[in-house]
Amino acid sequence: MAITTQTAFADIIEGVTFFQIFSPEEMDILLAVGKWSKVAPLEKIVHQGERDLRMYVLVQGQAEVIYNDKVIEVVKSGQIFGEIGLMGKPRIAHVESRSECLLIAFEANDLNNLPLELQVKFLRRVLEAVFERLQKSNVQKWLNTRSKSAGKKTRSLSSR
Numbered sequence: 420m421a422i423t424t425q426t427a428f429a430d431i432i433e434g435v436t437f438f439q440i441f442s443p444e445e446m447d448i449l450l451a452v453g454k455w456s457k458v459a460p461l462e463k464i465v466h467q468g469e470r471d472l473r474m475y476v477l478v479q480g481q482a483e484v485i486y487n488d489k490v491i492e493v494v495k496s497g498q499i500f501g502e503i504g505l506m507g508k509p510r511i512a513h514v515e516s517r518s519e520c521l522l523i524a525f526e527a528n529d530l531n532n533l534p535l536e537l538q539v540k541f542l543r544r545v546l547e548a549v550f551e552r553l554q555k556s557n558v559q560k561w562l563n564t565r566s567k568s569a570g571k572k573t574r575s576l577s578s579r
Contacts, residue, residue, distance in 0.1 A: 431521070436497035437476050440544055445537055452529040458520040465501050465514035472527035474502040474545065480520030486512040492552075493517065499548050505530070 432438050438446060453476075458464055464475065464482060476499050484492040484500065491512065494500050500514050505527045530538060 453523040473524045478521040481517040
């Protein structure tokens with residue numbers, strides 16, 4: 420798939436959840452600083468332990484977040500990953516494409532040069548995505564803990 424114009428990029432990301440809060444003018448600015456890439460299946464996008472200043476929006480495809488050789492999350496179209504890179508921190512996990520992926524990467528230095536209002540809006544959107552992921556993780560942990568404790572109670576009652 421050849422993508423040659425900013426208009427074509429805008430058409431592709433029109434339905435991507437992460438970008439839905441931005442005005443067309445803001446999207447033009449973001450598209451000007453974002454760097455597009457296409458990744459083949461089973462290719463590492465982010466390497467655990469590396470330091471770089473990028474975060475990614477997965478526009479099309481699926482990727483896996485892998486920590487200690489375990490898939491801990493599947494990233495789907497419209498979601499972000501690698502946001503810790505914006506802080507210059509080492510990558511916590513690998514991210515590997517599950518299928519062919521279309522990504523747009525944003526580098527911290529480029530984001531720092533955006534108009535202040537757009538920087539704030541962009542980072543707020545990143546925080547919303549991170550909080551959403553954290554909330555989902557907390558609910559999952561709570562459900563797992565609850566099911567384990569329910570299992571223990573059942574066993575102790577039936578053993579009498």
